[in-house]
Amino acid sequence: MSTQMNTPIHQSVWRAPELSMRWWPVFLRNLLVWRKLAIPSLVGNIAEPLMWLVAFGYGMGALVGKVSVDGTPVPYILFLASGSICMSAMQAASFEALYSAFSRMHVQKTWDGIMNAPVNLDDIVLAEMLWAAFKALFTVTAILGVMLALGISYSPKLLVAWPVLLGVGITFSCIALIFNALAKGYDFFTYYFTLFLTPMMFLSGIFFPLEQLPVVVRTISSWLPLTNAVELVRPLFMDQWPTHVLRHVLVLVVYTVAGFWIALALTRKRFRG
Amino acid sequence: MSESILSVQHLVKRYGDATVVSDMSFEIAPGECLGVIGPNGAGKTTTIRMCLGLTVPDEGLVTAFGLHMPRDALAIKAQLGVVSQFDTLDPDFSCAENLLVYGRYFGLRDAQIRERVPALLQFASLTHKANAKPGELSGGMKRRLSLARALVNNPRLLLLDEPTTGLDPQARHLMWERLQLLLAEGKSILLTTHFMDEAERLCNRLLVVDHGKKIAEGAPRDLIAQYLEPDVVEVFGAGALALADSPLKALAARTEVSGETVFFYTLDAKPLLQALAAYPQLRTLHRPANLEDLFLKLTGRQIREEA
Numbered sequence: 001m002s003t004q005m006n007t008p009i010h011q012s013v014w015r016a017p018e019l020s021m022r023w024w025p026v027f028l029r030n031l032l033v034w035r036k037l038a039i040p041s042l043v044g045n046i047a048e049p050l051m052w053l054v055a056f057g058y059g060m061g062a063l064v065g066k067v068s069v070d071g072t073p074v075p076y077i078l079f080l081a082s083g084s085i086c087m088s089a090m091q092a093a094s095f096e097a098l099y100s101a102f103s104r105m106h107v108q109k110t111w112d113g114i115m116n117a118p119v120n121l122d123d124i125v126l127a128e129m130l131w132a133a134f135k136a137l138f139t140v141t142a143i144l145g146v147m148l149a150l151g152i153s154y155s156p157k158l159l160v161a162w163p164v165l166l167g168v169g170i171t172f173s174c175i176a177l178i179f180n181a182l183a184k185g186y187d188f189f190t191y192y193f194t195l196f197l198t199p200m201m202f203l204s205g206i207f208f209p210l211e212q213l214p215v216v217v218r219t220i221s222s223w224l225p226l227t228n229a230v231e232l233v234r235p236l237f238m239d240q241w242p243t244h245v246l247r248h249v250l251v252l253v254v255y256t257v258a259g260f261w262i263a264l265a266l267t268r269k270r271f272r273g
Numbered sequence: 274m275s276e277s278i279l280s281v282q283h284l285v286k287r288y289g290d291a292t293v294v295s296d297m298s299f300e301i302a303p304g305e306c307l308g309v310i311g312p313n314g315a316g317k318t319t320t321i322r323m324c325l326g327l328t329v330p331d332e333g334l335v336t337a338f339g340l341h342m343p344r345d346a347l348a349i350k351a352q353l354g355v356v357s358q359f360d361t362l363d364p365d366f367s368c369a370e371n372l373l374v375y376g377r378y379f380g381l382r383d384a385q386i387r388e389r390v391p392a393l394l395q396f397a398s399l400t401h402k403a404n405a406k407p408g409e410l411s412g413g414m415k416r417r418l419s420l421a422r423a424l425v426n427n428p429r430l431l432l433l434d435e436p437t438t439g440l441d442p443q444a445r446h447l448m449w450e451r452l453q454l455l456l457a458e459g460k461s462i463l464l465t466t467h468f469m470d471e472a473e474r475l476c477n478r479l480l481v482v483d484h485g486k487k488i489a490e491g492a493p494r495d496l497i498a499q500y501l502e503p504d505v506v507e508v509f510g511a512g513a514l515a516l517a518d519s520p521l522k523a524l525a526a527r528t529e530v531s532g533e534t535v536f537f538y539t540l541d542a543k544p545l546l547q548a549l550a551a552y553p554q555l556r557t558l559h560r561p562a563n564l565e566d567l568f569l570k571l572t573g574r575q576i577r578e579e580a
Contacts, residue, residue, distance in 0.1 A: 010329055011329075022347075022378075022380075025374070025377035025378050025380075026378070028374075028377060029363070029374050029377075032366070032370070032374065033363070033365045033366070036365065108361070108363070108364060109359065109361040110361060110363060112357065112361050113357070113361030113362075113363075113375070114378055115325075115327060116325065116350065116353075116355035116357065116361075116423075117350060117375065117378035117379055117426075118346075118347040118348070118350040118351045118378065118379060118380070119347075119378050120346070120347065271327070272328075272329070273319075273322060273327060273328045
């Protein structure tokens, strides 16, 4: 047989994602592990955001009183709650798509084991992305429950906020998977949290309104994913519909699609031995 | 050729300037166990990765069950069982859960897998450990669980990358027994190993590879007959090395020195052993030539710096 015709073609890592329903058993695998640890992980996931909310919301809230959102005065605790729940979605998704995904990918070699079965890498990355988003949704749901119990908001539009927050989880898990693909060890993720996520928390209108920031900072802020998430979620907490919905959704979609594509390409590169 | 269950033709893999696999070709017939032996860094694992479509070769072709890699990778893997060099068991799951979760990756239904789990655990002698996690298992148990996991889809061909490395003799013998059972069932096996007794016991045919190239191929006994004299006399002790250049040399077909030991390879050991009786202070060992001799003859006695 001639070898000429059989020369293999090196496919670009940037080719379109090749996705199928084979992501589902991988997602189920993560779900089964998590089910064993769900209660302790629940405490860990929601205790910290709730402490921030209660300490800052009621403590600072007493000092600040009301905050103006597009001309509407709202109690500070409501202002903070509607922003910090976006932050919680971001952090839950990021944590899972970095530390936990890295453990499975690099430390435990779980992905290598899965790829010996008929599941390709693209489906594993998709499963990890959706899994991190699911973790974000779970965290957000628990926090929403506590917020309802505290009577922070009874807006019926919270039902809409819920899927929006799932979307926020998806966006941030896609972005985080880029850094997962590049990581050599856990230390790398500290940079991502301290240099990217933490500054973004302060520039996205979670703790204070953006109006008091310089114009340059506000312009940068308006393109950050977290700002756009907060702009969508906050009005829903106030029983209002958000404005410029299309713009905010579009920004999040661009981050999501670009993030997933880059994450997939870099992960393919990592595994292309 | 149409008979073969796995066919590898003219595989080449380069990393930068280094060619790690060079013009590698072999086939596996149904029911056959093919062993690949070679020093560390010889290209064994890279070859297996190319068979799995995980590494894309620079040249060459892999076909299995009449399907082409990597185009039909998923269809091929559906009929493969893989035990990789390092265990990839899920540490958070029990043995039974490891099998269940892995079976799902093959698209098997839970009911189907649950039906198979008891037999798989029994095969791996792990029935009593069904609810134990991998962290609670010994090295041999973990490897057997990996083997059981590789069998969850009832594969036609098993790719085993050093399945007994790091195991004690008891665990190794149990693994061999299990692999022999699988061969008796008609499964095919591609096995890489550093253990010559393992290769000799299990494999119908062997490939000796070094520096990415196939340097010999054949049945174990045939290879020994082809490359080596049938008898070996090892001599060691004070003054042994001097014998390598003594008139005794004429009594052997070939002489090798390694460390403090002289190896005489000969067609007839009798005259040599009689001559050695004059050196009672030396210790001698007379034995038939084996695969290890073959391996060392073909790949050299030097420790590999990169290993």
